[in-house]
Amino acid sequence: MTDSSPHSSTIKAIIVAAGRGERSGLDRPKQYQPIRGRPMIRHSVESFSSHPGVSEIWVVIGEDQEKMADAALEGLQGYKLVTGGATRQQSVFNGLSAIADNGGADIVLIHDAARPFLPHEQIDQLIKALDHAAGAIPVLPTTDTTIRVENDHASELVDRDSIWRVQTPQAFRFGDLLEAHVELDGNDNASDDAQIFQAAGHKVAVVPGDEILRKFTTARDFSETAGQRMIDVRTGSGFDVHRLVADEELWLGGLKIDHEKGLAGHSDADVLLHALTDALLGAIAAGDIGDHFPPSDPQWQGAASTKFVKHAVSLIKQKGARINSADMTLICEAPKIKPHRDAMRKNIAGILEIPVDLISLKATTTEGLGFTGRGEGIAAQAIVTISTE
Numbered sequence: 001m002t003d004s005s006p007h008s009s010t011i012k013a014i015i016v017a018a019g020r021g022e023r024s025g026l027d028r029p030k031q032y033q034p035i036r037g038r039p040m041i042r043h044s045v046e047s048f049s050s051h052p053g054v055s056e057i058w059v060v061i062g063e064d065q066e067k068m069a070d071a072a073l074e075g076l077q078g079y080k081l082v083t084g085g086a087t088r089q090q091s092v093f094n095g096l097s098a099i100a101d102n103g104g105a106d107i108v109l110i111h112d113a114a115r116p117f118l119p120h121e122q123i124d125q126l127i128k129a130l131d132h133a134a135g136a137i138p139v140l141p142t143t144d145t146t147i148r149v150e151n152d153h154a155s156e157l158v159d160r161d162s163i164w165r166v167q168t169p170q171a172f173r174f175g176d177l178l179e180a181h182v183e184l185d186g187n188d189n190a191s192d193d194a195q196i197f198q199a200a201g202h203k204v205a206v207v208p209g210d211e212i213l214r215k216f217t218t219a220r221d222f223s224e225t226a227g228q229r230m231i232d233v234r235t236g237s238g239f240d241v242h243r244l245v246a247d248e249e250l251w252l253g254g255l256k257i258d259h260e261k262g263l264a265g266h267s268d269a270d271v272l273l274h275a276l277t278d279a280l281l282g283a284i285a286a287g288d289i290g291d292h293f294p295p296s297d298p299q300w301q302g303a304a305s306t307k308f309v310k311h312a313v314s315l316i317k318q319k320g321a322r323i324n325s326a327d328m329t330l331i332c333e334a335p336k337i338k339p340h341r342d343a344m345r346k347n348i349a350g351i352l353e354i355p356v357d358l359i360s361l362k363a364t365t366t367e368g369l370g371f372t373g374r375g376e377g378i379a380a381q382a383i384v385t386i387s388t389e
């Protein structure tokens with residue numbers, strides 16, 4: 001990564017996302033279709049925005065799609081929106097013009113939103129190639145036997161060694177590409193920028209492409225992704241402690257336990273469900289229990305902690321994710337947890353709406369050591385995994 005910007009050039013990216021995705025047959029522009037739990041367009045914006053060499057990303061969108069694009073890209077840094085045109089070439093030109101009007105660049109990378117999976121190594125390789133060329137593109141060899149087809153019949157063999165598949169991103173010296181576009185003045189409908197660049201008399205270097213850069217075009221491309229079950233798995237952890245005092249009820253795992261002491265706290269002080277809530281929120285990076293249910297808010301006085309867990313579960317569902325498993329540990333000398341363990345697991349399985357065999361609950365003492373050992377309080381920890389498809 002260190003050599004991605006060898007001469008500290010200004011590198012900017014354009015992602016074209018103004019197409020209609022007609023061949024996909026989807027009921028929305030394909031760039032907004034979720035893939036691996038995120039709108040397709042978000043993936044490549046994330047790749048560029050997390051790349052240290054790329055300073056600005058221009059996302060070229062369709063008319064009146066600002067709201068949709070901002071929603072899809074919520075929370076990402078360093079991107080700007082510009083409206084595209086009727087052809088890909090015009091959309092790229094609008095992106096180039098926006099860069100020209102905003103300080104220009106030394107190098108520009110042009111990428112299709114329809115190629116969501118973009119490794120940083122590919123960006124590095126293209127930028128490096130510009131040390132010795134004015135333009136560079138990723139290409140892949142043709143591995144199948146390649147023929148011409150005429151009138152629905154197989155015709156002559158084509159020498160596959162001379163046939164290469166072209167991908168994006170494509171990297172160019174900014175000034176040269178802008179000039180090439182201006183020269184053509186929209187008088188071509190090139191499907192990529194290398195063609196425009198070559199038409200202006202420039203040479204284009206090739207670097208090895210990557211199958212992962214494949215373009216999503218037809219409905220089948222989208223259903224195949226679902227079929228491959230490309231899953232995004234996340235983990236969240238939670239920890240909580242409450243003080244054990246006389247004259248309080250003891251609630252653990254959503255159940256009232258008979259014991260001579262209970263846990264003190266603002267809500268019902270169910271330490272286990274609090275750790276579980278934090279683990280659930282942690283898995284989706286949604287803050288902690290105090291953010292959602294401030295202790296200063298009187299409405300949570302004595303509240304059943306089941307409510308907190310249910311809220312976290314609903315947030316996970318809204319993200320299109322599902323809970324895979326929960327593993328929890330209660331840390332205390334007393335009460336003995338084992339007699340209640342299965343009832344707690346069953347109750348938690350009900351709250352999380354998943355089978356009980358995905359819920360693990362363990363208990364341990366601390367051998368008389370520390371606040372748990374002295375019986376002053378109970379601690380709990382929880383780990384949750386979730387996945388999006």
Ligand code: CTP
Pocket residue numbers: 016017018019020021022023024030031060084085086087088089091092111112113114115215216217
């Ligand atoms: N594109 C664009 N402006 C256009 C046409 C295409 O920005 N007027 C973008 C698309 O959004 C896509 C990329 O160019 O990211 C490659 O085009 P393609 O795969 O053909 O996408 P669509 O044109 O959207 O799909 P279709 O041709 O099936 O309608």
Ligand code: MG
Pocket residue numbers: 019
């Ligand atoms: Mg198209």
